[in-house]
Amino acid sequence: MSRLLKITLGILLLAxxxxxxxxxxxxxxxxxxxxxxxxxxDPYLQFEAIGQAEALCWLGRxxxxxxxxxxxxxxxxxxxxxxxVSQISLRxxxxxxxxxxxxxxxxxxxxxxxxLAGWMLLAATQAWAAILQRSRDWPYYHLNPGSVVLPNxxxxxxxxxxxxxxxxxxxSRVLVLSDQKLFFxxxxxxxxxxxxxxHADSExxxxxxxxxxxxxxxxxxxxxxxxxxxxxxxxILEYFEGPEYNEAARRGEDANWVRxxxxxxxxxxxxxxxxxxxxxxxxxx
Amino acid sequence: xxxxxxILFGLGGAIALGSAVVTAIxxxxxxxxxxxxxxxxxxxxxxxxxxxxxxxxxxxxxxxTSWLLLLAGMAGIPLGRPWSFALAAxxxxxxxxxxxxxxxxxxxxxxxxEIPASAFTxxxxxxxxxxxxxxxxxTLLTPQHLWDERAIYGIKAAVLSEDQDxxxxxxTDPLFVQYHPRYPLLLPLxxxxxxxxxGRVDDRLAKxxxxxxxxxxxxxxxxxxxxxFGPDSGWGTAVLLGTIPAVSFWEYGFLCAQxxxxxxxxxxLAVLCAWDALDQLRRGMRFDRLAQAxxxxxxxxxxxxxxxxxxxxxxxxxxxxxxxxxxxxGIGLFLAGTVLIAVPWFWHRTSLPVTGEMTYFSRLTPAAxxxxxxxxxxxxxxxxxxxxxxxxTWGLHWWGVLLSLVAHxxxxxxxxxxxxxxxxxxxxxxxxxxxxxxxxTVEEHIGxxxxxxxxxxxxxxxxxxxxxxxxxxxxxxEEAPTSVSPEKSPGRPQQDxxxxxxxxxxxxxxxxxxxxxxxxxARRKK
Numbered sequence: 001m002s003r004l005l006k007i008t009l010g011i012l013l014l015a016x017x018x019x020x021x022x023x024x025x026x027x028x029x030x031x032x033x034x035x036x037x038x039x040x041x042d043p044y045l046q047f048e049a050i051g052q053a054e055a056l057c058w059l060g061r062x063x064x065x066x067x068x069x070x071x072x073x074x075x076x077x078x079x080x081x082x083x084x085v086s087q088i089s090l091r092x093x094x095x096x097x098x099x100x101x102x103x104x105x106x107x108x109x110x111x112x113x114x115x116l117a118g119w120m121l122l123a124a125t126q127a128w129a130a131i132l133q134r135s136r137d138w139p140y141y142h143l144n145p146g147s148v149v150l151p152n153x154x155x156x157x158x159x160x161x162x163x164x165x166x167x168x169x170x171x172s173r174v175l176v177l178s179d180q181k182l183f184f185x186x187x188x189x190x191x192x193x194x195x196x197x198x199h200a201d202s203e204x205x206x207x208x209x210x211x212x213x214x215x216x217x218x219x220x221x222x223x224x225x226x227x228x229x230x231x232x233x234x235x236i237l238e239y240f241e242g243p244e245y246n247e248a249a250r251r252g253e254d255a256n257w258v259r260x261x262x263x264x265x266x267x268x269x270x271x272x273x274x275x276x277x278x279x280x281x282x283x284x285x
Numbered sequence: 286x287x288x289x290x291x292i293l294f295g296l297g298g299a300i301a302l303g304s305a306v307v308t309a310i311x312x313x314x315x316x317x318x319x320x321x322x323x324x325x326x327x328x329x330x331x332x333x334x335x336x337x338x339x340x341x342x343x344x345x346x347x348x349x350t351s352w353l354l355l356l357a358g359m360a361g362i363p364l365g366r367p368w369s370f371a372l373a374a375x376x377x378x379x380x381x382x383x384x385x386x387x388x389x390x391x392x393x394x395x396x397x398x399e400i401p402a403s404a405f406t407x408x409x410x411x412x413x414x415x416x417x418x419x420x421x422x423x424t425l426l427t428p429q430h431l432w433d434e435r436a437i438y439g440i441k442a443a444v445l446s447e448d449q450d451x452x453x454x455x456x457t458d459p460l461f462v463q464y465h466p467r468y469p470l471l472l473p474l475x476x477x478x479x480x481x482x483x484g485r486v487d488d489r490l491a492k493x494x495x496x497x498x499x500x501x502x503x504x505x506x507x508x509x510x511x512x513x514f515g516p517d518s519g520w521g522t523a524v525l526l527g528t529i530p531a532v533s534f535w536e537y538g539f540l541c542a543q544x545x546x547x548x549x550x551x552x553x554l555a556v557l558c559a560w561d562a563l564d565q566l567r568r569g570m571r572f573d574r575l576a577q578a579x580x581x582x583x584x585x586x587x588x589x590x591x592x593x594x595x596x597x598x599x600x601x602x603x604x605x606x607x608x609x610x611x612x613x614x615g616i617g618l619f620l621a622g623t624v625l626i627a628v629p630w631f632w633h634r635t636s637l638p639v640t641g642e643m644t645y646f647s648r649l650t651p652a653a654x655x656x657x658x659x660x661x662x663x664x665x666x667x668x669x670x671x672x673x674x675x676x677x678t679w680g681l682h683w684w685g686v687l688l689s690l691v692a693h694x695x696x697x698x699x700x701x702x703x704x705x706x707x708x709x710x711x712x713x714x715x716x717x718x719x720x721x722x723x724x725x726t727v728e729e730h731i732g733x734x735x736x737x738x739x740x741x742x743x744x745x746x747x748x749x750x751x752x753x754x755x756x757x758x759x760x761x762x763e764e765a766p767t768s769v770s771p772e773k774s775p776g777r778p779q780q781d782x783x784x785x786x787x788x789x790x791x792x793x794x795x796x797x798x799x800x801x802x803x804x805x806x807a808r809r810k811k
Binding site (some may be wrong): 129141204 | 403404405407408419423425426427428429430431432435436439440444447455458460461462463464486487488489490515516518521525528529530533534536540569640677680681684685688692724725729733754
């Protein structure tokens with residue numbers, strides 16, 4: 001057992017030395033270039049592939065070194081390790097031994113062992129899938145907090161957040177009229193406070209991506225002067241993306257927004273949705 | 286680096302506080318050498334450093350820290366940096382006092398031979414460490430990015446951090462854009478504690494709270510089950526729990542800062558403590574366990590609204606089990622623990638805005654239930670599909686529960702196992718009822734949340750499976766740890782030796798006494 005273990009460890013160590021040397025000697029850019037060439041012709045997927053290659057390369061470098069140390073230690077302590085592994089395997093055998101005698105007991109015991117093996121195999125598969133997912137996330141997240149990354153929201157939400165961060169000084173109160181649920185805007189715009197009177201018809205509606213489900217919303221004309229006075233907003237934002245409220249004629253109403261959006265997208269067109277921000281001192285339409 | 290030290294100071298303080306509370310409850314309600322302390326007698330470490338004490342202490346301490354912040358906020362104390370520092374320092378002091386009290390005198394140490402851990406136990410401990418390290422690394426690589434973790438919990442934590450006021454105008458304003466304004470505040474306050482300590486909002490670092498809860502859950506299971514079934518079985522179960530994909534590797538599990546996984550932790554540990562008490566009932570009531578279970582069930586209420594349903598089910602099932610044996614004090618302690626935590630929260634909750642959110646209890650009318658009956662067919666089929674057909678995604682534990690139940694139906698009728706079975710059934714029924722009275726379609730409501738709900742029940746399901754299995758394996762019963770006889774100890778009542786073999790109250794099993802002696806004695810015997 002000890003001899004077999006030594007041979008196995010020796011082979012593992014040799015393979016690890018070669019692989020670790022390779023990932024450390026080959027520049028990261030080579031892996032990134034390789035991944036870029038194999039990625040589909042989509043800028044997002046290409047960006048993701050390059051970032052993932054970088055993450056996996058560094059993971060391989062770190063894991064290679066750790067394995068090197070572990071294999072080295074294991075080789076020097078092979079007899080102990082051999083005894084340790086034997087004890088574990090014996091104990092596992094006893095722990096999974098059925099109380100029933102004869103063939104029935106053997107079937108149950110092996111059934112339990114098979115079940116445990118399936119459990120561990122499933123765990124290993126899912127753990128690897130999770131690691132791969134983190135490597136895919138790496139190009140977007142790095143080690144930044146959510147306020148920098150603005151993760152898992154639509155591009156339009158992201159643009160509006162960035163616009164409001166520029167245009168609205170904290171800690172202003174912004175009254176929003178929108179056909180969306182704006183939790184993420186509210187979260188990332190703190191310490192600015194977003195106030196959103198939600199239409200009763202939309203309260204229990206779960207939104208779908210890309211405005212596939214139109215939510216009912218209040219327009220500015222639905223609100224009374226008393227309500228505005230009560231809510232004391234410093235700014236009023238109208239933000240509509242759904243077909244029912246997204247009037248083409250209003251898309252260019254806020255010149256600052258149009259300028260901001262064109263600078264971001266390098267486009268001469270008007271934004272594809274309505275964003276109108278105005279300080280409350282400015283008369284509403 | 287400074288951030289890491291400050292977080293360690295804060296979270297370490299929470300662990301110290303929780304462990305101190307666990308130790309204090311055991312000393313108060315179980316003054317004669319409780320079995321939770323026996324492992325430490327053998328391992329010569331202070332009781333507060335037991336895996337069992339620390340395992341229960343981590344989530345308890347984190348929850349109590351939030352609860353103390355809630356009390357401070359209700360009293361009008363600003364929830365700023367000074368208060369968080371004071372709370373962390375006070376928690377360390379509480380831990381220090383518990384350490385001093387439970388530290389063994391030198392002569393006592395020399396009288397007990399330390400039992401070395403088996404290779405299997407050591408292997409499981411390493412694997413568990415690897416699982417925790419893996420989760421911590423993945424946590425630090427992902428900022429909060431899911432819907433609920435930002436819209437319900439993260440946003441409240443950020444507002445608390447900026448306004449330093451529990452009654453912040455924003456949180457009490459129904460127009461301020463937050464989701465479920467009346468949702469429990471354990472997580473937002475715990476995240477705020479981290480923000481207050483590091484002096485800024487970083488939603489990646491705040492998630493370390495969840496990693497701590499994960500560690501607590503695994504250690505708690507390892508500790509309690511080691512005492513009940515032996516270290517190999519206990520640590521092995523902890524590894525099994527830690528390798529369930531829905532718990533460890535799924536984005537909505539312990540990797541995110543939503544309340545489903547923390548609820549699984551609090552509910553799982555509450556049920557574990559109650560199960561432990563029931564399992565030892567024949568040898569005497571473990572009042573300390575029931576009080577701890579009550580506190581943990583109260584924290585489950587304080588972490589997510591589903592915790593209310595779980596606490597009600599726990600109390601009902603436990604009530605039936607204990608009242609049948611006339612253990613009124615036991616159920617009283619459980620309820621007292623739950624009420625102690627839940628009442629301040631419910632009181633504060635009345636000041637929070639009422640939106641049209643899913644107020645289930647007000648919809649629970651006979652007419653609504655009758656109308657919702659039609660949803661049951663779809664819900665049941667869907668739940669079974671999730672539990673069994675999708676096992677490749679969420680884990681094999683529900684198959685394990687089913688197989689162990691079919692293989693050993695009689696064992697499932699043991700008091701402690703029956704408690705778990707009824708608890709699981711009650712919780713699943715509560716989900717079905719929620720689907721019947723929800724204002725959204727059942728496909729969206731149950732279909733979109735059943736996987737997270739089942740995650741909340743995962744520790745209980747595994748506990749049932751392990752309980753069935755361990756009673757089936759003769760090897761484990763044989764090798765379960767034996768208790769050490771009560772010895773004369775300063776400040777503790779000494780027990781008459783003639784009582785040792787009689788059924789004991791307030792005390793763990795008195796199995797054959799392991800011969801004490803030094804390692805040298807053991808070697809000589811060999």
